[in-house]
Amino acid sequence: MAQTSEPSLQYLLDRQAILDCIHRYCLGVDRHDAAMIESAFHLDAIDEHGPFSGGPGALADWANSFHAEHFMAHTHHITTHGCEIDGEVAHAQSHCLYGLRRKDGQTVALGAARYIDRLERRAGEWRIAHRRTLIEWRGELPANMPEGYAQGTWDRSDPSYERPLAASATHHQPP
Secondary structure: OOOOOOHHHHHHHHHHHHHHHHHHHHHHHHHOOHHHHHOOEEEEEEEEEOOEEEOHHHHHHHHHHHHHHHEEEEEEEEEEEEEEEEOOEEEEEEEEEEEEEEOOOOEEEEEEEEEEEEEEEEOOEEEEEEEEEEEEEEEEEEOOOOOOOOOOOOOOOOHHHOOOOOOOOOOOOOO
């Protein structure tokens, strides 16, 4: 990312780059995109994620396998985000609300987590150097899936990768 000599502008650019990094992780997890997950971390990063502790490649493998084994769909949403930047190091706390639809298709697990991150700017790019994930609460409820909506996929056929996004062949106007 480009840098500027204006401190307040640089602060805003850094904050946005850090938030983009954290969002990129969530997007990668929800699409099972190992390269996107790994791109949120420096190569020597460590993620402490419940029973898992390790580097970015192993984290992507573990997260994708865990989600594929237990769930048919999931979303992770960053809500409250705080960040303290000190030169080339930042400490961030990001709240994450998540929903995971179990393989039975009838149950959704909802929960709240916090990502506690130390990020470092190396070669001009902010990435996570160390992460600790905390689960604050979790519960389950019946899934009530509406009809007529497309479902996402865990590969590059998902519409989020489509460029340019265009109307699908099954698009039709409601009566």
